[in-house]
Amino acid sequence: MTDLTGKTALVTGGSRGIGAAIARRLALSGAHVAVNYAGNRAAAEALVAEIAAAGGSGFAVQADVSTLAGIEALFAACDAAFGGAPNLDILINNAGIGRGGRDGTLKGASEDLFDELMAVNVKGPHFVTQAALPRLRDHGRIVNIGSMSGKVGQPFAASYAMTKRAIQSLTFSTALAVAKRQITCNCIAPGAVATEFIAALRAQPGWDEATAKHTPMGRIGEPEDIAGAVMMLVGDDARWVTGQVIEASGGLAL
Amino acid sequence: MELAGKTALVTGGSRGIGAAIARRLALSGAHVAINYAGNRAAAETLAAEIAAAGGRAFAVQADVGTLDGIRSMLDACDAAFGGAPNLDILVNNAGIGGEGDAGSLTQCSEQLFDRMIAVNQKAPHFITQFCLERLRDRGRIVNIGSLGGRSALPPFAAYAATKRALQSLTMSTAVVVARRGITCNLVAPGAVDTEFNSALLERPGWAESTAKLTPMKRLGVPEDIADAVMMLVRDEAHWVTGQIVEASGGLFL
Numbered sequence: 001m002t003d004l005t006g007k008t009a010l011v012t013g014g015s016r017g018i019g020a021a022i023a024r025r026l027a028l029s030g031a032h033v034a035v036n037y038a039g040n041r042a043a044a045e046a047l048v049a050e051i052a053a054a055g056g057s058g059f060a061v062q063a064d065v066s067t068l069a070g071i072e073a074l075f076a077a078c079d080a081a082f083g084g085a086p087n088l089d090i091l092i093n094n095a096g097i098g099r100g101g102r103d104g105t106l107k108g109a110s111e112d113l114f115d116e117l118m119a120v121n122v123k124g125p126h127f128v129t130q131a132a133l134p135r136l137r138d139h140g141r142i143v144n145i146g147s148m149s150g151k152v153g154q155p156f157a158a159s160y161a162m163t164k165r166a167i168q169s170l171t172f173s174t175a176l177a178v179a180k181r182q183i184t185c186n187c188i189a190p191g192a193v194a195t196e197f198i199a200a201l202r203a204q205p206g207w208d209e210a211t212a213k214h215t216p217m218g219r220i221g222e223p224e225d226i227a228g229a230v231m232m233l234v235g236d237d238a239r240w241v242t243g244q245v246i247e248a249s250g251g252l253a254l
Numbered sequence: 255m256e257l258a259g260k261t262a263l264v265t266g267g268s269r270g271i272g273a274a275i276a277r278r279l280a281l282s283g284a285h286v287a288i289n290y291a292g293n294r295a296a297a298e299t300l301a302a303e304i305a306a307a308g309g310r311a312f313a314v315q316a317d318v319g320t321l322d323g324i325r326s327m328l329d330a331c332d333a334a335f336g337g338a339p340n341l342d343i344l345v346n347n348a349g350i351g352g353e354g355d356a357g358s359l360t361q362c363s364e365q366l367f368d369r370m371i372a373v374n375q376k377a378p379h380f381i382t383q384f385c386l387e388r389l390r391d392r393g394r395i396v397n398i399g400s401l402g403g404r405s406a407l408p409p410f411a412a413y414a415a416t417k418r419a420l421q422s423l424t425m426s427t428a429v430v431v432a433r434r435g436i437t438c439n440l441v442a443p444g445a446v447d448t449e450f451n452s453a454l455l456e457r458p459g460w461a462e463s464t465a466k467l468t469p470m471k472r473l474g475v476p477e478d479i480a481d482a483v484m485m486l487v488r489d490e491a492h493w494v495t496g497q498i499v500e501a502s503g504g505l506f507l
Contacts, residue, residue, distance in 0.1 A: 233485075
């Protein structure tokens with residue numbers, strides 16, 4: 001089992017869904033975890049309280065990671081909790097948005113939707129990583145959360161899918177930038193996961209059943225499945241694995 | 255012990271990367287069958303080393319390049335592990351390259367080509383086929399590929415082709431076994447300091463220039479690859495299947 005005692009971690013978008021499962025898993029493995037959230041303070045604080053009740057250590061940090069001002073505020077709070085740089089062992093770029101019920105098709109997507117997706121899903125991880133570079137300790141870990149949408153065509157969510165292909169590219173470049181310090185950077189690409197993020201899809205009659213049937217392992221993913229895949233990459237055993245895009249999807253779209 | 259009560263088979267497990275994998279699995283609690291083709295002394299030394307460290311392992315001679323060899327290997331496993339299903343972890347590691355330039359696109363003989371196909375492709379295909387009924391639910395299959403399966407390696411063209419084929423087998427196997435909660439993934443090593451690469455390692459400056467070319471600034475060691483395999487064998491990797499995972503320190507990114 002991977003023991004993260006004494007390590008620090010930052011999970012962006014960590015209050016709900018996949019991010020919350022990752023934050024919980026890292027904290028319960030011993031890490032001191034910064035749980036970033038954009039708007040849902042109650043969810044973030046409930047998670048931190050749950051972690052504390054289980055004997056772990058975490059704190060909630062409000063910040064909009066789609067702006068540099070937000071990212072500066074996020075790291076100021078982390079520095080206050082973790083001490084002087086280098087002070088970070090694990091960075092999880094998880095925060096991301098979908099089309100939020102709007103028209104995300106190639107044909108219909110608005111400029112506003114496109115710009116918002118790029119700001120949160122691409123600009124966010126790019127500048128969070130940039131800000132984290134001087135803070136990361138040698139042998140650190142960066143895990144970017146991508147999507148199977150970065151692999152397969154998504155005409156109904158074309159711009160979202162572009163952002164998830166872009167984070168693959170960021171993963172490769174970051175891996176090369178940090179390799180000499182024995183820091184790894186990899187991307188986990190989830191398939192369909194039962195979270196609020198895909199509530200609109202799941203509201204369609206028969207969607208869950210059809211997706212489970214389509215998934216070789218015969219079910220929809222759970223946030224804990226993705227957290228497990230992240231855990232796999234943060235331990236010492238994964239030290240020689242870097243720049244990889246690893247699908248955690250139960251075999252979907254192989 | 256994370257793998258206590260589990261059984262494992264590592265083909266080509268007596269030396270190099272295979273030996274490191276067998277050692278890691280055994281020292282994590284698994285009962286390990288160490289297959290070897292020719293180096294009995296190395297296989298038995300490793301089994302003895304594992305036993306001395308409190309682990310359980312045994313050596314099994316078999317040429318996995320033939321179906322007869324595969325059958326005799328699995329007979330020996332069944333004798334040790336009991337009736338099927340009796341296997342938790344299968345590591346298709348056995349592989350051969352060519353000596354010097356013998357495997358290059360310009361030099362490769364038909365005989366060497368066919369032998370590489372037999373050991374590097376036919377063996378994992380039929381070992382996997384024969385192990386399907388032996389594998390327990392939630393088992394793990396890890397195929398050992400190579401960065402040559404992705405990037406151009408003209409001096410090792412046929413070898414690289416077999417490693418590309420192994421990627422394909424990995425994806426098909428993943429789909430076949432998924433319903434049983436079994437995963438199948440491939441670990442693709444970069445340059446690793448083993449006897450397998452001795453011809454390259456003997457070239458003046460090769461080790462230094464390859465280390466320099468590798469973003470993490472060193473050659474891989476067998477333990478790097480064994481630990482990447484361990485990462486995929488754990489329960490937490492249960493949702494990751496059909497993946498090609500390079501363990502290369504960032505080489506050729």
